[in-house]
Amino acid sequence: MKAITDALRTRAGAVAAIVLAAVLVLAVTGPFLAPYDALKNSADILQPPSAQHWFGTDYLGRDVLSRVLAGAPASVFTAFEAVAIGLVIGVVPGITSVYLGRAYEWITLRIMDGLIALPFLIFAIAVAALLGNAVHQAMVAVGILLAPSFYRITRAAALSHAGAQYVTAAQLFGASTWRVLRTHVWPKIVPTLVVTTANATASALLIVSSLTFLGIGVVPPEPTWGGIVAGDLGYLAQRPYGPVFPSLFIMATVGALNLLADAIRDAGGDRGRARTLMRGARRVRLT
Amino acid sequence: MTALDLRDRAAPPSAAPASSRPGPAALLLRAAAALSRGLFIAVPVMLVSTFITFMLGGLTEQDPASVVLGDSATPADVQRMREAFGLDRPLLLRYVTWLWNALHGDLGASWFTKIPVAQSIAERLPVSLSVAAGALLIAVVLGGVFGTLAAVRQGGLLDRTVTVVTSVLATVPGFVAAVALITVFALIVPVLPAGGWAPPSAGLGTWASFLLLPSLALSLDAAADVARQLRTGLAGTLHENYIVGARMRGLPGRRVVLVHALRNGAGPAVAVLGMHVPRLIGGAVITETVFALPGIGELTKSAALSGDVPVVQGALLVTIAVVLVSSAIVNVLLVKLRPAARREL
Numbered sequence: 125m126k127a128i129t130d131a132l133r134t135r136a137g138a139v140a141a142i143v144l145a146a147v148l149v150l151a152v153t154g155p156f157l158a159p160y161d162a163l164k165n166s167a168d169i170l171q172p173p174s175a176q177h178w179f180g181t182d183y184l185g186r187d188v189l190s191r192v193l194a195g196a197p198a199s200v201f202t203a204f205e206a207v208a209i210g211l212v213i214g215v216v217p218g219i220t221s222v223y224l225g226r227a228y229e230w231i232t233l234r235i236m237d238g239l240i241a242l243p244f245l246i247f248a249i250a251v252a253a254l255l256g257n258a259v260h261q262a263m264v265a266v267g268i269l270l271a272p273s274f275y276r277i278t279r280a281a282a283l284s285h286a287g288a289q290y291v292t293a294a295q296l297f298g299a300s301t302w303r304v305l306r307t308h309v310w311p312k313i314v315p316t317l318v319v320t321t322a323n324a325t326a327s328a329l330l331i332v333s334s335l336t337f338l339g340i341g342v343v344p345p346e347p348t349w350g351g352i353v354a355g356d357l358g359y360l361a362q363r364p365y366g367p368v369f370p371s372l373f374i375m376a377t378v379g380a381l382n383l384l385a386d387a388i389r390d391a392g393g394d395r396g397r398a399r400t401l402m403r404g405a406r407r408v409r410l411t
Numbered sequence: 412m413t414a415l416d417l418r419d420r421a422a423p424p425s426a427a428p429a430s431s432r433p434g435p436a437a438l439l440l441r442a443a444a445a446l447s448r449g450l451f452i453a454v455p456v457m458l459v460s461t462f463i464t465f466m467l468g469g470l471t472e473q474d475p476a477s478v479v480l481g482d483s484a485t486p487a488d489v490q491r492m493r494e495a496f497g498l499d500r501p502l503l504l505r506y507v508t509w510l511w512n513a514l515h516g517d518l519g520a521s522w523f524t525k526i527p528v529a530q531s532i533a534e535r536l537p538v539s540l541s542v543a544a545g546a547l548l549i550a551v552v553l554g555g556v557f558g559t560l561a562a563v564r565q566g567g568l569l570d571r572t573v574t575v576v577t578s579v580l581a582t583v584p585g586f587v588a589a590v591a592l593i594t595v596f597a598l599i600v601p602v603l604p605a606g607g608w609a610p611p612s613a614g615l616g617t618w619a620s621f622l623l624l625p626s627l628a629l630s631l632d633a634a635a636d637v638a639r640q641l642r643t644g645l646a647g648t649l650h651e652n653y654i655v656g657a658r659m660r661g662l663p664g665r666r667v668v669l670v671h672a673l674r675n676g677a678g679p680a681v682a683v684l685g686m687h688v689p690r691l692i693g694g695a696v697i698t699e700t701v702f703a704l705p706g707i708g709e710l711t712k713s714a715a716l717s718g719d720v721p722v723v724q725g726a727l728l729v730t731i732a733v734v735l736v737s738s739a740i741v742n743v744l745l746v747k748l749r750p751a752a753r754r755e756l
Contacts, residue, residue: 234455234456234459237456237459238455238456238457238458238459238460238462239459239460239463240689241453241456241457241459241460241689241731241734242460242463242731243689243690243692243693243727243730243731243734244690244693245690245694245696245708246693246694246696246708246711246712246726246730247464247693247727249696249711249712250711250715250723250727251467252715253712253715253718254468254470254723255467326582330584333584333586334584334585334586337584337586337697338696338700338712350584350586353586353587357590357701360590360593360594364594364598364599367587367590367591367594371583371584371587374584374587375579375582375583375584375587376582378581378582379578379579379581379582382578382582383578
């Protein structure tokens with residue numbers, strides 16, 4: 125916990141937190157702030173940015189600012205959904221794999237290895253399309269694919285603390301496994317977990333925007349940040365700057381999440397970044 | 412690391428006598444053995460991931476019998492069709508049969524077009540592989556050059572620029588990079604085609620011109636990661652005692668950086684590159700869509716959207732196989748680069 129409050133006191137951490145808070149506020153209030161109806165066509169098509177239309181209008185004359193604002197909830201909260209699913213199905217087996225015996229450990233390890241080998245985006249597309257073209261199915265798939273990184277991180281953290289002397293001491297005093305987990309292991313895992321969650325949310329946002337860009341799990345007139353870019357694609361000759369506005373929102377959110385993750389990692393004094401990456405690669409290397 | 416350094420000192424490559432080193436054939440054989448060991452370990456992983464892939468077909472509500480036959484089909488027709496597709500048999504049995512046939516190169520046929528899945532994949536795999544290989548090459552060159560330069564000029568202007576650029580690149584969604592490249596290189600300065608594909612038989616120059624933008628768009632993410640990891644890894648290595656020792660012995664700076672430091676500092680970068688390989692192959696669907704490339708990702712996407720389960724399963728299986736083989740290669744490469752890495756395996 126201290127690492128997080130420390131991180132917010134650094135300049136990078138504060139900037140990231142402010143940007144994230146702004147994005148969250150936008151995601152909640154965006155549809156109400158929109159100056160125009162995001163779905164209403166008008167005769168002023170492909171207008172450049174002006175006082176009336178800050179971001180200009182698209183090929184159907186819809187106000188781009190309104191579309192970006194109205195698309196904020198669908199673009200941001202779906203990513204949270206995927207990360208929440210990944211957290212649950214990654215962290216629980218990650219911690220328990222250290223305590224519930226060799227067979228369980230072996231099975232969870234193999235399953236997570238198998239998940240890593242699945243190609244991310246294509247698998248999400250296949251799941252979303254074959255199990256009904258809906259964004260929630262896609263998010264379940266993304267969550268499942270995010271799970272191995274949570275599994276790996278929590279398992280590594282749990283492993284390094286499970287053998288510590290104070291844990292053995294607690295066990296000798298008669299503490300139950302549950303108590304050891306709750307009071308000794310869990311607090312040590314939390315900072316790492318927050319960093320991983322921030323990074324995972326950043327990648328989930330990128331995947332959600334990619335999926336909506338491809339039109340997976342969206343009903344066409346409904347605006348999403350990825351979908352707005354896809355709509356601009358045919359009109360690059362008239363409005364080459366068109367994709368910039370929605371892209372900036374995606375990039376700012378992703379950048380803030382990455383910045384926050386770095387700030388927390390630095391504040392936690394966890395110099396193990398290269399190590400974690402090596403560890404990750406080891407899993408990819410399938411051993 | 413000390414052991415490696417000692418060996419390097421004892422037999423510098425420039426003065427290596429041919430007799431003390433194994434011949435190229437033996438080296439190749441050893442690499443092949445290491446590779447097959449890596450692939451053998453991948454068997455359970457392959458089973459898990461292919462089973463998940465196959466389950467997709469089992470879980471889908473797309474019933475090919477009614478999809479293919481349309482609304483006017485009688486229940487008896489549907490039943491006959493289900494038998495023809497083998498859908499009346501238990502799921503596990505179907506999985507085993509599917510995997511067994513796949514090992515013999517038979518991935519079944521599309522439900523709609525009846526074209527063998529293996530054939531459509533064989534047509535498209537070269538496109539995806541050449542874009543992925545191009546992207547890998549660009550990522551290694553860009554990431555390698557800028558990562559090394561940033562590490563050598565630690566704290567300098569170049570180092571800070573590389574840090575900022577790589578952090579920004581990490582936030583750019585793949586489709587934005589692709590669209591930006593099209594806008595700049597095909598619309599504002601029209602030097603390259605905005606999309607489409609030409610096979611190498613149409614002339615290598617044409618082929619390369621169609622290949623360049625998609626590969627670049629696909630590689631940016633990987634290049635940024637490689638540069639960042641290489642910078643971190645090398646920066647740490649350059650402060651090691653044996654680097655100072657090599658400098659003191661009067662070895663030229665270029666040799667110290669490129670031979671002594673790079674070999675030890677490149678581990679994380681190569682590992683990160685290995686993590687990017689699945690994304691270069693499986694994540695290319697965005698690039699293929701934006702640049703209108705007839706690749707395997709595009710095949711999977713359109714098949715999934717139309718509910719053509721055998722095509723999706725086959726394409727995913729081939730993608731997984733390519734991913735596993737390339738991770739095994741990265742594996743061997745890592746051990747070759749830094750024998751100490753074997754202990755971490």
